[in-house]
Amino acid sequence: MKALSDIRVASLLALALLIGGGLALPDWALFLMTIGLAKALVSLGIVVQMRAGLVSFGQGLFFCIGAYVAGLMANFAGLTDIFVLTGISVMACLAIGGIFGPLLANYRGIFFAMLSLSLSMILYGILSKMNSLGGTDGLNVAAPTFAGYAPEGRALSLSLYLYTSFIVVAIGAILRTGFDSQHGLVSLAVRSNELRVEYLGASVRRTNAINYVISAMLGGIGGVITGLAIGHVDPEYAYWTTSGEFVFVAILAGYLSIPAVFAASIILELVRSFSNLYFPNTWQMVLGVFLLVIILTLPNGLGSLFHRRREGGS
Amino acid sequence: MSTSASTGMPALETRGLMKSFGAVTAAHDITVSVPERAVWSLIGTNGAGKTTFVNMVTGYLHPDQGTILFQGQDITGLGPREVTRAGICRSFQIPQLCSELTVLENVLVALAIADPKPPSFFRKARESAAEDRAMEILKRFRIEEHRGRLMTELSAGVRKLLDIAMSMCGHPKVMLLDEPTSGVAAEEKFPIMDLVMEALAAENVTTLFVEHDMDIVTRYSDRVLAFYDGRIIADDAPDEVLNDPQVQRYVTGTAPAEASS
Numbered sequence: 001m002k003a004l005s006d007i008r009v010a011s012l013l014a015l016a017l018l019i020g021g022g023l024a025l026p027d028w029a030l031f032l033m034t035i036g037l038a039k040a041l042v043s044l045g046i047v048v049q050m051r052a053g054l055v056s057f058g059q060g061l062f063f064c065i066g067a068y069v070a071g072l073m074a075n076f077a078g079l080t081d082i083f084v085l086t087g088i089s090v091m092a093c094l095a096i097g098g099i100f101g102p103l104l105a106n107y108r109g110i111f112f113a114m115l116s117l118s119l120s121m122i123l124y125g126i127l128s129k130m131n132s133l134g135g136t137d138g139l140n141v142a143a144p145t146f147a148g149y150a151p152e153g154r155a156l157s158l159s160l161y162l163y164t165s166f167i168v169v170a171i172g173a174i175l176r177t178g179f180d181s182q183h184g185l186v187s188l189a190v191r192s193n194e195l196r197v198e199y200l201g202a203s204v205r206r207t208n209a210i211n212y213v214i215s216a217m218l219g220g221i222g223g224v225i226t227g228l229a230i231g232h233v234d235p236e237y238a239y240w241t242t243s244g245e246f247v248f249v250a251i252l253a254g255y256l257s258i259p260a261v262f263a264a265s266i267i268l269e270l271v272r273s274f275s276n277l278y279f280p281n282t283w284q285m286v287l288g289v290f291l292l293v294i295i296l297t298l299p300n301g302l303g304s305l306f307h308r309r310r311e312g313g314s
Numbered sequence: 315m316s317t318s319a320s321t322g323m324p325a326l327e328t329r330g331l332m333k334s335f336g337a338v339t340a341a342h343d344i345t346v347s348v349p350e351r352a353v354w355s356l357i358g359t360n361g362a363g364k365t366t367f368v369n370m371v372t373g374y375l376h377p378d379q380g381t382i383l384f385q386g387q388d389i390t391g392l393g394p395r396e397v398t399r400a401g402i403c404r405s406f407q408i409p410q411l412c413s414e415l416t417v418l419e420n421v422l423v424a425l426a427i428a429d430p431k432p433p434s435f436f437r438k439a440r441e442s443a444a445e446d447r448a449m450e451i452l453k454r455f456r457i458e459e460h461r462g463r464l465m466t467e468l469s470a471g472v473r474k475l476l477d478i479a480m481s482m483c484g485h486p487k488v489m490l491l492d493e494p495t496s497g498v499a500a501e502e503k504f505p506i507m508d509l510v511m512e513a514l515a516a517e518n519v520t521t522l523f524v525e526h527d528m529d530i531v532t533r534y535s536d537r538v539l540a541f542y543d544g545r546i547i548a549d550d551a552p553d554e555v556l557n558d559p560q561v562q563r564y565v566t567g568t569a570p571a572e573a574s575s
Contacts, residue, residue, distance in 0.1 A: 180440065182426035182433035185415075189423040192412035199372070199410065201398040201484055202427040210435070 011173045014259070018165035027157055032269050034161045034229045037168045039063075040265030042222035043249035044175065045215030050255040051179070052211050053191035054108065058116030059246045061123055062093045062216045064238035066223025068127070071141040071233040082144040082163055082228065089224045090217050097216025105208035120238045127235035138234025141227050164225050171218065172258050178214075179258070187211060248287070252294055254301020264302055323386045325350040325520035326371065326402070326488050331380035333366055333544075340366040341377070342544040348488075348520055353511070355531045355552075356524045358541030358565055364524045365407070367541070368490045372404045373397035384488065403486035407493040407524075409477035411465050417476055418461040421448040424483035454513055455479045471502040478510055482517070489514060491523035495530060503527065507534055528556060528566060540565050 022030060042063045046056055066089040073079040073088055104115055128136045143156055151159045178184050186207055189197050194204045227233040236242060245268065253264035271290060275283030298304050324347040331344035341363050348354055356364045369375040371382055373394040382390045384400055392400070412420050425444055426433045438444075452458040455475045460468060468476070474494055481489065494510060495503040511534055514521050525531050531538060531552055538555040540548040542564040548555045555561055562568045 177438075178435045180438055181435050182429075182437050182439045183435040185419060185423050185439035186426060186433045188415060188419075189412040192414045193410055195394075196410040196412060196480070197423075197427070198394045199398055199404060200424050200427040200480065201395055202433060203395060206432070 007173050007176050010176075011169050014172065015165060015169045018169070019162065022158065022161045022165065025161075027154060030154075030157045030161050031229065032273060033266065034157070034164050035226060036266035036269040037164045037262060038222045038225035038229065039246065039269070040222075040249065040262040041168065041171060041225075042219045043246045043253065043265055044171070044258065044261050045218035045222075046246055046250035047253065047255050047258075047261055048175070048178075048187075048215045048218070049208070049211045050250060051184070051191060052187040052208055053194075054112050054208060054211070055247060055250070056116040056212075056215065057113040057240070057243050057247060058118070058120035059215065059219050060238045060240070060243035061116070061120035062097065062219025063223040063226070063242065063246070064120070064123055064127070064233075064235070065089070065093055065096060066220030067227030067233040067237050068133070068139075068223075069220075070224040070227050071139045072133075074142045074144070074228075075139060080142055080145045080150075081148075082146055082160075082224075085144065085228070086167075086221060086224050089220045093216040093220030094213060097213040101209040101212035101216070102205070104212060105205045117240055117243060120243055121240060124235045124238040124240075127238065134234065136235060138232055138236075140232050141230075143231065144228045160225070160229050164229075167221060167225070168262065171221070172262075175258055183207070183210065248291060252291060252301060254298070254303040256300060257303030257306055260301060260303035260306070323350075324348055324383070325352070325385060326522075327383040327386075328367075328371065329381045329383070331367070331370055331377045331382070333370060333375060333377050339544045341370065344380070344546060346539060346546070346549070348522065350487075350520055351518050352537065353514075353521045353535050354523075354537045354539060355535035356522060356539050356541060357526070357528070357531060357555075357561075362541035362565070363544040364541050365492060366544070368404060368492050368522075368524060371397075372402060372490060398484060398486075401484075401487035402490070403481040403484055403488075404490040405474070405478045405481050405492060405494060407496055409473040411473060411476060411480075413465045416462050416464060417452065417457065417468070417472075418445070418448055420476060420480055421451055421483065424480040425451075428484040451479050451483065455509055469499075470497045471499065471506055474498060474506060475509065478513075482513060482519075485517065486519055488520045488522070491521065493524050493526065495525070495527060503530060504533075532556065 022033065025033060042059050046059055049056055069089040069092045070085040073085055079085060100119060104112055107115055127133060133139060146159050146163065186197065186202055190204050190207050197204050223237060249261065249264045249268055252268070253260040271287055272283060275286045279286060294302065326348040328344055328346050331341050333341040344367055356367065358364050366375065370377050373392050373396065376391055381388060384402055389397060389400055412423060415423065422439050422444055425447055426439055449458060452461055457472050457475050460472055465473065478491065478494065495506055498506060507530055535552055538550065538552045539546050540555050540558070540561045547564065548558045548561045556566065
């Protein structure tokens with residue numbers, strides 16, 4: 001009960017901070033924060049899998065599916081309500097994750113990483129060739145509405161940011177509960193010793209499949225928000241460099257702390273924005289040096305600054 | 315706690331188990347019938363087939379031929395998870411622990427998995443009832459003072475005990491211990507075996523343990539299987555087996571030197 005109330009208090013504080021900060025932020029920063037938080041959800045999906053020892057290099061698959069489903073629903077079915085679009089995209093990712101999850105859960109290490117990457121690259125190839133979906137140019141997406149409210153300009157940016165903040169806090173709380181749950185602890189055990197877990201009577205495959213499906217849904221939510229915030233979706237969402245960025249954030253954050261994933265994602269967006277501004281052709285180098293410093297100084301990621309695995313912690 | 319009355323049926327039975335790795339025959343016609351609540355030891359030199367036998371019974375290896383019966387049910391070909399769920403658990407020569415988890419968390423994992431329902435995403439792993447149960451298990455094996463430690467900070471003896479304690483969380487009916495005292499300091503061997511055997515006896519667990527220390531074999535087992543070259547060469551009470559000339563020659567190395575002709 002104490003842990004549950006701790007999560008509630010932390011969630012309320014985080015929400016207050018995000019809302020307060022959002023109201024004070026200028027437009028450009030509001031957009032950057034929305035994108036940073038949305039993409040953090042996608043990276044959080046990788047972190048869910050990292051806790052059981054797997055790293056997906058194809059998280060762009062669900063990011064792209066989420067974004068395209070929302071875009072297509074908005075453009076062709078006239079659905080613009082963000083709640084409905086999020087729900088449909090999550091269901092689509094749940095269905096596709098449910099198909100591929102049990103299949104990929106048979107693989108480990110580089111095989112899992114490369115298979116997940118190949119799925120996202122297949123989607124990239126299909127979307128690039130489908131002229132009816134805009135081919136490599138992609139699609140413009142209509143501005144979302146919020147349960148009948150149709151804001152424009154700054155109000156739209158702020159509404160999207162607030163929606164993202166609510167989603168981020170809710171998912172953060174749910175995942176914290178999940179990380180501290182029986183399934184969460186078994187995932188950590190799988191990461192440490194699969195043989196032991198099987199000899200205790202649990203299915204490593206089932207654990208990994210569940211984590212894959214959770215990660216698929218998170219990828220979808222991140223894709224919907226990003227697509228709607230940018231107002232455009234294209235096959236690049238499924239491209240390997242996009243998936244690589246999500247892995248970058250996951251490694252930067254580590255698997256120990258949920259807030260660290262959001263911090264790492266926002267840091268990446270800031271570094272990208274400012275590097276683009278001041279070092280337009282070398283921003284990847286800046287990013288690389290940054291990651292190198294983090295790996296050398298904090299091998300378990302930014303999260304290890306606040307959270308160490310010891311008695312009482314998980 | 316397992317308190318079921320004896321069925322009269324062997325707890326574990328193997329019939330004609332065969333296993334080869336290329337040209338090497340690791341198990342040749344292994345036929346045993348272990349009654350309920352028995353404590354048997356498996357002896358033999360390295361490569362004699364003891365661990366192959368344990369691995370076949372617990373589903374890590376599938377026999378090339380033969381049948382494994384658990385309480386009369388054919389479990390041949392099942393994997394480790396199904397065998398464990400059926401009621402056969404094991405410990406390992408090199409303890410298989412979750413290195414990134416604390417001692418307490420290792421036991422909590424074992425308890426969460428032992429629950430008949432699959433580990434839930436919405437049920438807290440560290441709820442007070444589970445923690446109390448985990449502490450009870452740690453106390454039974456007298457390792458509760460290590461509850462907050464990671465594996466790298468534990469002695470070999472504590473690791474062995476934790477490995478066995480985790481296997482006990484599933485309330486097994488048959489337990490196979492693979493060299494429970496190997497790598498443990500000499501003065502710790504008997505206290506460890508006392509603790510383990512007491513815990514197993516309290517739950518009426520049929521036990522088979524692989525062991526190289528003949529003092530432990532004679533003290534704790536009521537029957538001994540001696541393995542040599544993938545075969546069982548003796549199967550009797552400890553004193554009988556240890557006095558068997560073949561066992562003395564091929565297993566214990568205590569046979570008197572042959573007079574030169």
